[in-house]
Amino acid sequence: MPVPKKKPTTQSSDGSTPESSSNTLPEQEEFRQHLRCLAVSAVQVLIEQVMREELEQCIGASWGEYTPHRRGYRNGSYTRDLITPTGRIEDLKVPRDREGVFHSQAFERYNRYEPAVAEALTQMFVAGVSTQKVGEVTQTLMGVAPSASAVSRLNQTLTEQFEIWRQRGLQSHYRVVYLDGVHFTVRHGTQTDATMILTALGVDLEGNREVLIFRASAEESKEGWSALLQEMRTRGVNQIDLIVTDGHDGLLAAIADLFPATLRQRCLVHKQRNVMSAIPKREQQEVMTELKGIWQQEKKDDALVNLAAFKAKYQKRYPEAIRSLTEDEEHLLTFYAFPSVMHRYIRSTNAIESLFSNVRQRTDQIGAFTTETSCLTIVWAVMQDIRLPKIPVG
Structure with a gap:
């Protein structure tokens, strides 16, 4: 079969070379958002898998397994959102047991972002960074602006530390x-x-x-x-x-x-x-x-x-x-x-x-x-x- 000839490249009146729409790369920001979504999905799969394994160790049996050392039973799951350094995970499936004794360490670890945000807020603020800029930086790093509770805890922590300082002995x-x-x-x-x-x-x-x-x-x-x-x-x-x-x-x-x-x-x-x-x-x-x-x-x-x-x-x-x-x-x-x-x-x-x-x-x-x-x-x-x-x- 003869190889089809390449179509000649034509130039527009301004000298530029037109590109086929099917070969056009997405805009940079769109591409970054696409990668962020893929990363968030991957983190969600990982966290959910880790929590299922934690539950298995907690009750002493895998799904559908009957053992003499079994300590409990699964009770489905509930969903909630979670903020991670990668971004916001929506509808994360958190497994649970009937007795309510299961507590995921993986969830706690990823849920510790707010103290880190509060520390960053403090350091940036005392360095002279504007409140708006702090919010923008946090949005970029965490995929979400600092929550009202994080800001509230920051203010409370600073106030408590200040009170201790001004009552200290000299x-x-x-x-x-x-x-x-x-x-x-x-x-x-x-x-x-x-x-x-x-x-x-x-x-x-x-x-x-x-x-x-x-x-x-x-x-x-x-x-x-x-x-x-x-x-x-x-x-x-x-x-x-x-x-x-x-x-x-x-x-x-x-x-x-x-x-x-x-x-x-x-x-x-x-x-x-x-x-x-x-x-x-x-x-x-x-x-x-x-x-x-x-x-x-x-x-x-x-x-x-x-x-x-x-x-x-x-x-x-x-x-x-x-x-x-x-x-x-x-x-x-x-x-x-x-x-x-x-x-x-x-x-x-x-x-x-x-x-x-x-x-x-x-x-x-x-x-x-x-x-x-x-x-x-x-x-x-x-x-x-x-x-x-x-x-x-x-």
Whole structure:
């Protein structure tokens, strides 16, 4: 029989080669869905076979077999859906026995996806991934979005862990404690309000940094800071070598009441900003160099000499700048009372402000928190996920 000749290939007007519809491959997404369905069907067959074998071992006899060691009888099956890493299995046939003692281990193993999803949700969320994105990723990985119960358990778990954390005992002695606050937005019905989270970041006697305590407050006030410091005392703190702060009056008043004997360092970064705000822009660079030169001296005596010279030079030209500089003068050079290796870490509140910046980067996608409790819980979870390196403590 003669071999039929191949039909000549023709080209369309745009130069492309038409393909026969019978040879056209399915679209990529359609093909992937087809493979997913095949994989789900295969997993269903496997699970059902495993469960039948488990039931056989449970009752001591195979289908239709009569043995002297038989411990029960089959009682058909029931169907239910099951989520697996491959995808959703619908109408999975689960065998059962008359006495109701059979319990499939295979089913339990595949039913453990929700704790894994909850863990993934936690890790992704505290890393700054949006809730919508978490859902999309979970949908891709599991073939189904996280269930309401999984999300509920996640929230409950985080809340319980946060409650344990904020009731724990604290060490009695800390080398340094940084105090500062950060604003977040909380929704109250149709209104949104700014909530201040007052925070204490501690450095222990070995140089380990840790968030000790934080609490929500309507504003940064003496009452709010007093409540935080009193709670620190109640939970075991009785000695702090140095407290590093900005110049908020309410905070300073609370420290004077509850830790009057503790040395205090005024944040020099804040102080520099305050002084520079009273200096014309054309002279700020020169003045800033002189100002920083005060506390960059190796010895306190040299710093005091430079401080006196700075005040004498600019007192008449920029009295407001000098007033700002001397406002908290007795606490500007406290850091010299500590080993020189500590100076760069304790001259400012940068340590705690850096922590706040990291937290904000991860929580910005939330926008407004739904409740104050959710704000505290998520901020706590994020803080626990941030690595805080040790600092030298002399």
